[in-house]
Amino acid sequence: MKRRRPFFVRSMMIAGFLFLYIPILSLIIFSFNESRLVTVWAGFSTKWYGELFRNEQVLGAAWLSFKIAAMNATGATILGTLAGLALARFGRFRGRPLLTGMATAPLVMPEVITGLSLLLLFVAMEQAFGWPEGRGITTITIAHITFSMAYVTVVIQSRLATLDGSLEEAAMDLGARPAKVFFLITLPIILPAILAGWLLAFTLSWDDLVITSFVTGPGASTLPVVIFSKVRLGVSPDINALATILVLIVAIGIAIAGLYMRRQQKLRELDIQRAVAADD
């Protein structure tokens, strides 16, 4: 029996989606507004985009954010994959409860606490060992890896949990060493999850304001830090333009990922059909 969605559920769902998307739409619409007053329509114009691309501060901050986000995503993906692998595949081991706690707590830890605690750690380390010298890109990257690896861990762990281990066991039975099993069997299967984890970690770092504000040093202003200082002074149309560009990039990225996943699904179905046909 197919249950029809009741009218109430249907309308609530539509209202929910409108709620999610109307603010983003309004950001986009008013980025093309002629007037400096962001919310009063005064005709179509793309001048704020021009202004944005002439703003050295914003461009520099965007490039810095990009570098940090890429380094962070790579580090967080490696550490998160290792942690996810350990939690999903190694059964019970000493320190497992602690690792579980430490790997998932950063997901919900208020950012002000994480930021403050990391800053105090960096200051204490500098006093004790002379490293890290001052604060900047290095400390921001370390801080971002620490909180974003938790997300990667969850993504990898849940992917491995839904994957049954029979392929890995078969390879092991045939004499492959654990490292070989991982690189030849597990890694190719969980590659999409690893990619998703990388992108997630990239986005989290690209987006982070609070933790960055704590652990940053002079001269290392990332994009969110610059945006926040501008937004505090009030709304301004070039921020709308920036937001529109960012939304567009994400939408294109997700569309590509969606199409790619669909194609993979189709190819897989085709393979199965072929295999069945060959059997007959």
Next chain:
Amino acid sequence: MKPFVLAELMAWIRAHGAWRFAIRGLRRRGYSGRTLVTAVPFLWLLLFFLVPFLIVFKISVSGMQMAMPPYEPLVTWASAQVMELKINLANYAFLWEDALYRNAYLNSIVTAGISTILCLLIGYPMAYGIARSKPSSRNLLLLLVMLPFWTSFLLRVYAWIGILKNNGVINNFLMWLGVIDEPIVMLQTDFAVYLGIVYSYLPFMVLPLYIAIEKLDLSLLEAAADLGCRPVKAFFRITVPLTMGGIIAGCMLVFIPAVGEFVIPALLGGPDTLMIGRVLWEEFFNNRDWPVASAVAIAMLLLLVIPIMVLQRFQGRQLGAQR
């Protein structure tokens, strides 16, 4: 250890093949690649997640001093043999006595609680609707829930300023319709803060709810209907209890970060919107009082320990159930 010492050490290790030697030694003692796989993230988190909390705690019980770093050392050497340990609980006493902090804590919990309930009321029907839609459109709808999460949090909060302010979208629209003559003050109110939190954290509510509802066995509802149970009653007697895991996980995922939220009250709240994340921020950046900021953080952490543990239990169960 100075950096150049570290470099020399690394060079020595490489030159003497100590690396291989160490691995062989570890293997002989029963450690394997597994140990290494576990140890790397373990040590990272130990150093950058757990140890920092100990340092925050240490600084929260030290006094403030005008220097860099602006706190007194806990342990000093009075003479060569006598170690002096100074623990200062004044910061905690200060938090307890000052009404500002008590109100901020209370207000954070109330704000986060109200927002969480609103989020649940909006998120449950959405998750239910997605879980009961055609399998082909389910992924697209889920993607649409997740898409805002991939765009900048800061910019999504910023969008609400343009919508809510006195000459913003809503007020302009209502005045154009002639419903109101004076703009309704919405920005810099508690309402704006609730709205901001619900908006920003809605995906965190919908996803665990969706996972729970999707797993629900529909035949149970059919059985209830066959036995004459009305849909509304069946919903509260069957669907809600069976998706309780998702409800609790979703609520905790919203509540815990919302308690410490800084950006939303700073941008959408008024100057008197006290939330503990904002108080900590101001204590740290404006007053430069690191010990008090640390005490605020530790007190916030104590407040959140129970919700965090509840969440971890339910998350573990959900991951365990998938296997």
